[in-house]
Every structure is written in C-alpha cells, then in structure tokens.
C-alpha cells in the first residue's frame with residue numbers, strides 16, 4: 183500500500199485534506215512534523231506523495247509550502263482539493279474560559295481567529311505550534327491551557343473537550359491543498375485544469391508585465407500570482423503563478439516556452455485538475471485548432487508550399 187505524507191500529528195486539516203486527495207486509492211497516511219520534512223520524505227522516495235496546504239482564503243499563501251516546493255529537487259502537484267476550515271477551542275475538561283492564560287495553534291490558524299481571541303481571550307498569551315493538532319497534543323500534555331484546532335481534532339485527543347466551537351473570524355474560510363509527487367507521468371488533461379509554475383525574472387523595467395503579457399496574449403487566465411524572496415539576494419523574488427489550462431494544451435505549452443526564454447529560472451510545479459472543476463474558457467484564437475492550423479501554416483511557408 184503506498185505511503186502518503188502529511189502535516190501531522192493526526193487531527194490536522196492537512197490530514198483531512200490528504201484523506202480526500204487519496205480517496206480513490208488505498209493509502210497509508212504518515213504524519214510529519216513540518217511540510218518541509220514531509221516533502222523531503224517524498225524527494226527521498228520514502229513515501230509516494232505528500233498532502234500539503236498551499237493557500238487559505240483568509241490568510242493567503244502558506245510560505246513554508248511555497249519555499250519547500252522551490253528548494254531542492256523538483257516536485258509536482260498532481261491533484262488539488264479545497265477544504266472548509268472552522269476552528270474549535272479545546273481545553274482539558276474543567277478548564278474555564280477565564281482561567282485560560284496560554285492558547286496554542288498553527289500560525290495560519292491563529293491568524294484566522296485573531297478577532298475572536300482579542301474579544302474573548304484578550305489576556306491570553308498566543309503560542310505557535312507546528313500544526314493545529316500539535317497544539318491540541320500540547321494541551322493534552324499540560325503544556326498550554328487551550329488549543330485552536332480543527333473540529334475533528336477532539337476525536338483524536340479524547341482527554342480534551344470542546345469549550346467553544348465555530349470561532350473563525352470568517353465563516354466560510356477555505357484552504358487549498360495539493361498532493362505532491364516526484365516528477366513522472368502527468369495527470370491527463372481534463373479541460374478544467376490548473377498549471378502552477380515558479381519563475382525568477384530580472385529586476386528590469388517591465389519584466390513582470392512582459393511575463394504576464396505572455397499569458398494574456400494567449401488568452402490564459404491567471405488565477406494567482408504571489409512573490410517570495412529568493413532569500414540569498416536582497417530585493418530579488420520568485421513569482422508563483424497559477425493559471426487555467428494544462429501543459430498539454432497548445433496555448434499553455436506555447437506560453438511556457440516563452441516563459442522559459444524570458445526567465446532565468448522556471449520551475450514547473452504541475453498541471454492538475456481544478457478542485458472546482460470549472461472549465462477553462464478558451465477564446466477561439468487560442469484554441470487547439472487555431473494553434474495547429476497556424477503552426478501548419480508556418481511549416482508550409484518554411485517548406486516553400488505557401489507564400
């Protein structure tokens with residue numbers, strides 16, 4: 183049975199998302215303390231793939247995941263899923279709200295309950311843990327008074343009780359997760375796919391605008407752009423781009439060849455079916471047929487068959 187890594191311990195949002203990403207095959211889920219450690223296990227071939235959080239509708243991207251995808255050997259996403267995120271306040275039974283002095287959780291979770299904490303636990307000290315479930319485990323071990331956890335966490339930590347449920351500042355928050363593997367056979371195009379790349383461009387007038395123009399000129403819908411510092415040189419950035427379409431589509435292949443020419447580095451991070459299954463809208467001039475006919479026309483001109 184294939185082993186699949188996830189950000190653990192049991193009871194994280196990532197565990198739930200990874201179960202859904204691996205729903206159509208038998209898999210053994212293996213917890214790791216951090217996303218970089220989970221991805222390192224994929225790179226070493228110890229596990230087949232890893233489920234990782236990539237972006238949240240309230241707090242934005244998950245920097246640990248973006249950084250870990252671009253350092254070391256390439257990995258590619260083969261699937262994505264969206265998970266609604268709600269939060270509960272877990273305590274050891276008998277703890278009263280006014281007695282809570284420390285609250286622990288993952289920084290992304292803490293950011294999503296900031297207003298609730300300010301209004302309801304103004305004096306409590308906030309402590310970051312490696313995941314929401316790690317916060318719950320630490321409360322169970324007596325290290326902190328309360329944890330902000332996924333609603334499923336209470337099933338994994340029977341010594342804890344839900345003191346308050348549904349404490350997210352934004353009710354309909356969603357986190358996007360990816361299933362990431364070593365490069366290999368790509369998922370088949372479905373007509374409702376997303377392609378993710380990471381590109382490094384020079385610090386020159388118009389370089390980002392020109393890169394984006396390569397997409398818009400081919401009728402490609404950009405769904406996300408994010409920059410992260412390159413780390414070893416101040417003021418230089420990696421751009422993470424998500425756009426509609428599959429690398430097997432003519433317009434995407436054509437755009438990627440242009441990006442490859444323009445950028446000092448382009449890392450392909452995967453072409454995979456979109457979780458919401460919304461088909462890409464492709465204008466007539468960017469259709470497969472338009473690309474095929476125009477490439478054929480150039481062939482004919484080069485071969486002296488046309489003028």
Ligand SMILES: O=C(O)C(=O)C[C@]1(C(=O)O)C=C[C@@H](O)C=C1
Nearest residue numbers: 194195196235288290313314357
């Ligand atoms: O700590 C967890 O439970 C996670 O799965 C991580 C994570 C994240 O990285 O954003 C996942 C979803 C929520 O947005 C909060 C935390």
